[in-house]
Amino acid sequence: MLSGPEFWSAVIALLFVPLAYLLRTIVDEGAQEDARPWRWGDRRRRPPHEATWGRHEYLLALTGFTVLATLTFAL
DSSP: OOHHHHHHHHHHHHHHHHHHHHHHHHHHHHHHHEEEOTTSSOOOOOOOHHHHHHHHHHHHHHHHHHHHHHHHHOO
């Protein structure tokens, strides 16, 4: 079982991972917006918010489950 400092460092680490992921996604979406505009004959690209929103929901659910499991087994 994790005690005091180890427990809180694990919780902070688990909360940092989704923040880093979301920041990377926001930067990637900004780069996609700066890409050249769509032209006839190009493959159809979905807007960044449609392409990544589902991943955000899965990441949020996974993070919540991981934090809940950590709290359950650490206490």
